[in-house]
Amino acid sequence: MASGVERVLGERRATADAVVEAPAPLQPIDLTDDATVTQVLDLAERVGEVVLASGTAVTDTTDQVEFIASTYGLSQCDIDVTYNSIRISADRGPTLPPASTMRVVRQRSLDFTRLAAADRLTRRIRRELVPPEEALAALDEITSAPHPYNRWIATFGWALMAAAVALLLNGGLLIAALSFATTTLIDRTNRRLNRRGLPFFFQHMVGGMIAALPAVLVSSYFSHLHLDPALIIAAGIAVLLAGLQLVGAVEDAITGAPITAAARMLEVVMMTGGIIAGITLTLRAAELLNLTVPSVDMAPGRDLTNWPMKLLAGALTSLAFALACYAEKRALAAAAFSGAAATIFYLLVQQAGFGPIVSSGAAATVVGLAGGLLARRALTPPLVVAVAGITPLLPGLRVYRGLYALLNDEQLIGINQLFSAFAVGCALAAGVTLGEWIARDLRRPRIVKRFGSIRRPRMSSQ
Template sequence: MGTLATAFGKLVLDRRATLDTITEAPAPLQPIDLTDDATVAEALDVAVRVGEVLLAAGTGAIDTSEQVRFVAATYGLAQCDVDVTYNSIVLSAYRGPTMPPASTMRVVQYRSMDFTRLAAVDRLTRRIRREAISPAQAREDLLAITTAPHPYHRWVATFAWAAMAASISVLLGGGALVAVMAFASTAVIDRTNRVLNGMGLPFFFQHVVGGIIAATPAILLFNLREPLGVDVPPGLIIAAGVTVLLSGLSLVGSVQDAITGAPITASARFFELVMMTGGIIAGVATALKVMEALGAELPVISNDALPTATALPVKVLAGAASALFYALACYAERRALTAAALGGAVGSLVFLMSMEFAVGPIISSATAATVVGFAGGLMARRALTPPLVVAVAGITPLLPGLSLYRGLYAVIGSELLLGLTALFSAFGIGCALAAGVTLGEWLARTVRHPRSVLRAGSLRRPQLRRVRRVRPYRGSKRHESHSAGGAPTA
């Protein structure tokens, strides 16, 4: 118990926050020479490359533009216009009435769920502010971050995806054999799609292949249940594989963009999400139809309610494990793994408890996601990890893989009304999760003010300090200190 308390204390207390740390502008502040085109272009390049990493990792358009503007302003380019769309960033800096504006553009041509890279770039932006490093040094550090290899071997990621599927199958109510089958099929999906990705196959068809692999072994095992003497619900195996395929999609970013005022980027991300989900559905449907044509017996889908509090501790642990393995599969740092596991445990617990009040899966999902977003924002600050890491990992156990499969199966079985109801339910759960995370992160940023950081030897420990607000009068200027995110606080 003492070891657990010590580990938790290190997570939330010992380390300074990335978003909470009170930073001051360098003294004396020496902004770049706005008349030097080369220097201005170098500063703009650093800012837009920072935005490229954030956007590629699924960060919302508004948050990405704020970070780009933050880096540019640090170098003296205070008047900047930033336009972030689905896969491009345009940055234009105003240099006065007598000089033409300087502008640059960056197209994001990749998607990288490397949470270590995301955290490293987040820390680099703080260094740019605190240490006033030159644009040349910042560009060199940024290049080192983006070209560095993944912190774990690729087989570690494969194991993490497979273990995540096994954990989700337990969360849905499966036993040991279901978990083993989900583990094996997901490992095959990951290795197969890695080969297909190396061949340049579009992601849509990779998801089709993933859906086929997720469904085929489950149906075969169901048809061999009597000779093998096993009783396995194949729907849980398929649902676990579908959830893993859904977890890599930018659900949070698309809904967050729509809520925070970036409709163009939200539309593009959402259309990509729909297409990739359609690929998964097509793959599962193809497997079911082929197996039916070959004379295989298809299982009957149960519409029983999702997990109750009957085995609450086991399901909470399964939720924590699935979030942890998702973060590991996305190459998160070790300190972020603990925060992700706590987020998954909290989300699963709140969801299961909310279901006990018969409020339905959509409201339960929204409630759980809000708590995950809020708690994740606070934990991520102390873990020196972007909140996106904890939030996305925390809601992963709640993705509607089973509802999606139930709806698809009903549509294939000519139960159109039942199938569309389940599919729309899956859509509603997904939107509720993304909206809840967005609200929770907003609450974490709004309610909790930065703590004053005091030095105690080599350690810095946070201490709450009550500050009296003073209203400005007679034209006097109000003194403000700025947090790392640039928000003024009294």
């Protein structure tokens, strides 16, 4: 008979933030059967591939892989997760050689519905002890299923996010409308280029060119409207950098995964460099055509001016990001609440006299807490709520400003902005981690009383 822990977890469909210690499996596999052991390791690695491809941190991915392997009796496993690979070595006892396998993560896709489905499959495996072949078939259905929304819905999500970012940065409705149209063009163009196999660096370059073009046209022909064209570029940059793992890179560095942290940080730098190249090419072409070149020195004012609009914009930014990443409908409200909370806490802490680093950390702590508490009600992994929640804080803009300054012979400003970007990334990662810990700690008396001890995340072997 299943234990009370498993029965309650099954009824509530708890998410991956409350992994409990694995009891002895009810029907452990035959460790002498190489085929069955290979099936279990393949299942664990493929689930790990889904969560890692969605931006999950190394330690959480390791926990997920270990959770599945231990369910079938492979409790003594050495697991090594890096940026694009998962390796498992399972100890089968003193009389059998260890079983080892490796899987390379070739594609990364921000599909939060697939992430949530893989998480529910993990819970079902523990609750029902699903045979490995049946679990693999279920995972095949998850990974081969089409996106839950039409691609035009995802495009609408990215465009809505750009419009919300423009409002968040004190832009008016006209700037928001221009940002919406510009981002729609960027997304549809990059989708076509992606189908043709163009590397992401050049896709971001094209995105930067498209983002800068409306700014040039507004400066040259519609200057009488007194619009700030830099906000159009800022909104486009925020969307292009939204899926990159600046905060994830810092979180991996904090939790002891330096190899993956370095790889993710390099990805952020390279993709930002592509955006800068595209913007620079457009501005240089405008100069040759004797058009007015807008300033791109973005230092957006983040204060409590018109705070109801900014609160709404923060909620829309997070909701739109979750929608663009194919989050389940029930997760959208949780993402919007998290974004609104992050926005208002950031503005309040900054209004109290603290700088952007402390303000970002305080807002991220609220996001992590919301992710830990709301995700259980929304039946979705906390990562979805946390990643969407920090989106209105716009961590990628500082990386852009730093690299842009360096490429324009403003070394002091560039280095200052890059260090500031790293510090903000540290504050965001630390805040989210602390908030999730607080959420677990708030639930611990109830969980320990009913379920037993909680397993703490295991450090990566990197």
